[in-house]
Amino acid sequence: xxxxxxxxxxxxxxxxxxxxxxxxxxxxxxxxxxxxxxxxxxxxxxxxxxxxxxxxxxxxxxxxxxxxxxxxxxxxxxxxxxxxxxxxxxxxxxxxxxxxxxxxxxxxxxxxxxxxxxxxxxxxxxxxxxxxxxxxxxxxxxxxxxxxxxxxxxxxxxxxxxxxxxxxxxxxxxxxxxxxxxxxxxxxxxxxxxxxxxxxxxxxxxxxxxxxxxxxxxxxxxxxxxxxxxxxxxxxxxxxxxxxxxxxxxxxxxxxxxxxxxxxxxxxxxxxxxxxxxxx
Numbered sequence: 627x628x629x630x631x632x633x634x635x636x637x638x639x640x641x642x643x644x645x646x647x648x649x650x651x652x653x654x655x656x657x658x659x660x661x662x663x664x665x666x667x668x669x670x671x672x673x674x675x676x677x678x679x680x681x682x683x684x685x686x687x688x689x690x691x692x693x694x695x696x697x698x699x700x701x702x703x704x705x706x707x708x709x710x711x712x713x714x715x716x717x718x719x720x721x722x723x724x725x726x727x728x729x730x731x732x733x734x735x736x737x738x739x740x741x742x743x744x745x746x747x748x749x750x751x752x753x754x755x756x757x758x759x760x761x762x763x764x765x766x767x768x769x770x771x772x773x774x775x776x777x778x779x780x781x782x783x784x785x786x787x788x789x790x791x792x793x794x795x796x797x798x799x800x801x802x803x804x805x806x807x808x809x810x811x812x813x814x815x816x817x818x819x820x821x822x823x824x825x826x827x828x829x830x831x832x833x834x835x836x837x838x839x840x841x842x843x844x845x846x847x848x849x850x851x852x853x854x855x856x857x858x859x860x861x862x863x864x865x866x867x868x869x870x871x872x873x874x875x876x877x878x879x880x881x882x883x884x885x886x887x888x889x890x891x892x893x894x895x896x897x898x899x900x901x902x903x904x905x906x
Contacts, residue, residue, distance in 0.1 A: 643738050650734075650742025651749070658712065658746050663806075667711045668754060671704040674823055675758050681825070687862045688854040689767030692825055695862060698853050699846030700822030701758045705751040705785040706813060706842060713743050713792030714809040719802040726901045740793060740895070748785035755781055755849075762853065772855030773870055776877065780848035783884040787841045790891035797898045816842040827861060834861070841887045844880035851877060 658664045678700060681693035690698075720726045729739060755777070762768050771777050792809060799805045817823055820842035826834055837843050838860075850858045856865040857876040868876060 643735050643741075646734060646738035647741035647745065650738055651745030654742045654746040655749060657716075658750065661712075663715065664708075664712060667708045668750060670707050671700055671754055672757065674817070675700050675761065678822070679761075685767065687850075687856045687858060687865050688867070690762075690854060691767075694762050694765060694767075695850055695858075696822055696825065697758055697762055698850045699820050699843075701755045702780050702784060702846035702849035703788075703817065703820045703822055703842050704754045704758075705747050705781060706788045706816055706820070706845075708750055709744075709747045709785060709788030709790075710792040710795070710809045710813045710816075711806065712747065713789045714795040714799075714805040715792075715802050716743065717793055718796045718799055718805040721796065721900060722801055722903050724903070730901050736899075740789070743793075744786055744789045747789045748782055751781050751785050752778070759853070771853045773852045773873055776852035776873065777849055779881075780845055780852060783848075783881070783888070784841070784845040787845075787884055787887045787891065790888065790895055791841075793899060794891055794894050797900050800903075816840060819843055820846045822846055827863070838880075839883060841884055844883045848877055848880050 675697045678693050678696035681691070681696060684691050686692060686695060717726070726739070730736070759771065759777075763770065791812065795805060795808050795812075799808050819826075819837045819840050822842075826837065826843070829837065844859075847859050850856075850862075851868075851873055854865075855867055855873065856862075857868050857873065858865045859876055859880055
């Protein structure tokens with residue numbers, strides 16, 4: 627008599643990390659839209675962009691005045707406000723409520739969890755950037771951005787940098803309220819170092835070089851260059867019009883700064899991020 631074999635239980639199809647990231651991004655967008663504090667993060671960049679309009683409009687680069695250039699710098703750091711504020715808040719709250727632990731136990735990889743939040747930061751940063759760019763285009767000397775690819779690249783890299791920076795804040799705090807307060811310190815420092823609130827031309831060359839090693843100024847200058855087509859890296863004074871390839875060549879140091887910050891922050895998050903409130 628032949629032995630009967632028990633059929634193996636059906637296995638669930640494996641979902642790739644990319645599909646999980648896209649699904650989580652869609653969920654994060656829905657949650658973000660329902661999150662009241664998120665609307666504050668969306669309103670702040672528009673508020674600062676409005677303040678920039680009060681600066682002189684005398685042409686500086688490609689017919690753009692100081693106010694327009696500051697608005698473009700603010701476009702590059704919209705993800706700073708959303709990324710630092712939102713990412714630090716939600717990851718701390720989910721850690722304390724054991725949501726992160728449950729997701730990890732269920733097999734969701736960390737790259738998908740982080741990617742979902744980065745995706746929502748990028749989505750809303752891009753939407754707000756379209757609004758601010760539309761305001762600049764509506765001005766007398768405005769026009770269509772010279773290099774839209776560089777503009778989107780700047781917003782994407784900024785979204786990754788500042789979201790990871792927000793995640794890196796979470797091991798330092800115990801709850802979401804403390805995370806909001808802790809995130810405000812680097813947020814304000816980087817906002818003032820971006821050129822989107824105050825022009826940085828008054829800084830000595832050495833100080834401006836140091837500020838340029840922070841991620842906010844390169845992100846803002848990339849947007850300025852992408853819109854104007856001028857090599858504004860290092861300041862608008864003496865900037866010259868460039869071809870598309872020439873513009874990307876001039877942008878390499880700023881791109882390297884942003885990529886370097888992504889690498890460093892990824893290592894910090896991988897080493898110190900806490901999935902469980904009882905860790906550490």
